[in-house]
Structures are given as structure tokens and as C-alpha cells.
Amino acid sequence: MDIRHFKTFKCIIEEGSFSNAALKIGYTQSTVTSQIQQLEQELSIKLFEKIGRNMVLTPLGKELISYTDELLETVKKIESIGKNDSIPRGELKIAIADSLMSYKLQNVLGLFKQKAPDVKISIVSLNCFVINDMLSKGEIDIGLLYDVGTHKESLTSVELTEFSLALVCSPLFNHDNVDFNNPNQVIDTSLVINEPNCIYRRIFENYLRENNITMNNTIELWSIEAIKNCVASNLGISFLPRFVVENELKNNRLKEIKTNCSDTKITAIYSYHKNKWVSPAMSLFMQLVRENFESNSCVGAYDPI
Known part of the structure; x- marks a missing residue:
């Protein structure tokens, strides 16, 4: 099996369509279609079916998503062997609760940009429940959010502060x-x-x-x-x-x-999938987050009316 076919399959899931995936990875749409057809032949299953004008995942296609995530994480680990792991590189996908993004992360993001200029970082501001769901599906690397009480065994979570x-x-x-x-x-x-x-x-x-x-x-x-x-x-x-x-x-x-x-009180945490390879970029970002919250105490009291 060709790893590129799994990467293309993953990209289609993330981008929402064959055409968007083609733009993302720089292939023609016919190449993307051909790769998926080859993957279907190799696995002897149907991954997508056409409903109206849209290509949607079959039940077996949905089942393949988690295996694809595990496979591509293993590939990342293999590719890192022999490389200088002290240098952050690659891409880092982060989802952050809106209030934390707006008021608590500017220092972290500024320091990360200085220390890891070669990392392409993408950030979305989302609801905590949505962030938890994306972490479980392997769609993001790190979530910075509040503990909402929905503890999932697939995630590693670290408390930061109340x-x-x-x-x-x-x-x-x-x-x-x-x-x-x-x-x-x-x-x-x-x-x-x-x-x-x-x-x-x-x-x-x-x-x-x-x-x-x-x-x-x-x-x-x-x-x-x-x-x-x-x-x-x-x-x-x-x-x-x-x-x-x-x-x-x-x-x-x-x-x-x-x-x-x-x-x-609400508790700020960061989380990541237990099967996720903790890359140098991930490790650095989480370190900066911990240091930021350790050095900044909560706001003092005000007289209520």
C-alpha cells in the first residue's frame, strides 16, 4: 500500500471534498480520484459513494479514519528517526477556547514564533466541547480549553490553573x-x-x-x-x-x-490524543503554555455590589 494514498484520504476528510483536497496537496482532482480508487482496490472496500452531487463516506470509509490517523502518526515517528529532534519543524494544529485565546495566549504565541520560526502553526478558536471532539478524532494536535467534565480515555489532559x-x-x-x-x-x-x-x-x-x-x-x-x-x-x-x-x-x-x-471556578487545561506523537513543536508549545500559566496568577478581587 502507498502511504500517499492514506495521506490523500486524510486530506479529503479534513478539507471536505476531493477538489479542496487536490488544492491543498497540489494534485489534480483526477490524481486524487485515482489514488482513492487504488486504495479502494487494495483494501477491497468502497470508501466513498456519490449521493446527489456529493461524495460521502461509506460506513467502512468512516471506520478507516481512526486507522488512518494511527498509521500516519506512526509514519511521523518513523520519519523522525535520525533527525535532529531538538529543532521544531513541520505543522502544528491548535484549537483554543475563545476567552483563553483573546486574553491569555499572546505571550505564548509570540515566544513560540521566536523559538520555532520553521513551524507552520494554524489556530482556531472554538467551543470546548467541539475541541474535545476534534482531539478525539485526531483533527488537531493540541487543545487549550476548560475542563467541561467529559473526560475521554483517549486524551491526555494537563491542568493549568483555575x-x-x-x-x-x-x-x-x-x-x-x-x-x-x-x-x-x-x-x-x-x-x-x-x-x-x-x-x-x-x-x-x-x-x-x-x-x-x-x-x-x-x-x-x-x-x-x-x-x-x-x-x-x-x-x-x-x-x-x-x-x-x-x-x-x-x-x-x-x-x-x-x-x-x-x-x-473553571479549570484551564491542555489536551492531546494519547496516540499522538509529541513532536518537538508540540513539546515546545506545551512547555510555553505551562510556563505562562505558572508565572501569571489569577485576577484579584473586586468589591461586588
Whole structure:
């Protein structure tokens, strides 16, 4: 069997189509099609079938994905034999939770670029549950995210630090008759928050359900900066990691509301697949992440209202 055929198969899965894979690896589409046909002949199975205008994976094609990942990881290890493993090179694919990407990783990425200029690094900002799924499928090398409690045996995870959370509002918010510690009430304001699978949204919404507290509306935004701007404009309240509202609390652009769930913490971790070959690039990035979190403590306390 030709390893190139498995690499082409993997590229089709990652890029979503034969044509996109051809562009990615610099082949003609006919070459990509020919390689898949040869692989199907060698394995005596059908990997793709045409449904309408699209080529979709067969059940056996889906089954081959995990074996292909293992094979190509083994090839990487074999290719590294005899090379200078102290020099990071190649490609590094990373997925990072949005708040960590926006507020905690600039130093790490800057240092990594200095120390590993020959590494092509690709980064996506995604939901923690999506990151876990991509790690399990071998679609990324490293995930930097929050522990969401879905521990998978296929992943190695390393705890970095804990972050506290804060319920925040505008200084203009009329909080005189609002107490989030009292159960069984309707509060006349909106919750401005990330998408439903956001870990701190889940924590706060669970708290509201447990205490039978309802709010008028939910404004769902994907940008933390947009959330903070809406809250500062008195369009609602939000529940966020304290470190993302540090400056706004210091400058009195936002105020913290006291609530019984404010002592809840979320844990930042990095994860990678147990079968993944830890390349010099991966090793360096994880080292820089550990050092960054060890040298930076969490944000200090602010007086809640």
C-alpha cells in the first residue's frame, strides 16, 4: 500500500471534498480520484459513494479514519528517526477556547514564533466541547480549553490553573431591588452570554434553574468584547471569567453583582490524543503554555455590589 494514498484520504476528510483536497496537496482532482480508487482496490472496500452531487463516506470509509490517523502518526515517528529532534519543524494544529485565546495566549504565541520560526502553526478558536471532539478524532494536535467534565480515555489532559467567575452589570443597572441569591423570582433584565455550550453559561443557567430564577431574555453573542460592550451599555447582565472583565472592573465600566455561584471556578487545561506523537513543536508549545500559566496568577478581587 502507498502511504500517499492514506495521506490523500486524510486530506479529503479534513478539507471536505476531493477538489479542496487536490488544492491543498497540489494534485489534480483526477490524481486524487485515482489514488482513492487504488486504495479502494487494495483494501477491497468502497470508501466513498456519490449521493446527489456529493461524495460521502461509506460506513467502512468512516471506520478507516481512526486507522488512518494511527498509521500516519506512526509514519511521523518513523520519519523522525535520525533527525535532529531538538529543532521544531513541520505543522502544528491548535484549537483554543475563545476567552483563553483573546486574553491569555499572546505571550505564548509570540515566544513560540521566536523559538520555532520553521513551524507552520494554524489556530482556531472554538467551543470546548467541539475541541474535545476534534482531539478525539485526531483533527488537531493540541487543545487549550476548560475542563467541561467529559473526560475521554483517549486524551491526555494537563491542568493549568483555575479561574473564578463574576456576574457583572453596568454601573447604570438598577440593582436596588435585584438579588440573585433569592430563589423563586423573575428578574427584569437580559442575560448577555456566549452560545449554549459555553461552560460558564451552563454553570450560571444551572444556578438559575436550581433556584427557580428566570430572566426576561437571553442575548446570545459569540464575541466576549461584544458581550462586555452590551453589558456596559446596560442591555443586560453577564456571567464571565473574572480575568476577561479585569480592566472594566478596575475602571468602573462594569460592576460585579454578588451571587452564591460566584465562588464557582473553571479549570484551564491542555489536551492531546494519547496516540499522538509529541513532536518537538508540540513539546515546545506545551512547555510555553505551562510556563505562562505558572508565572501569571489569577485576577484579584473586586468589591461586588
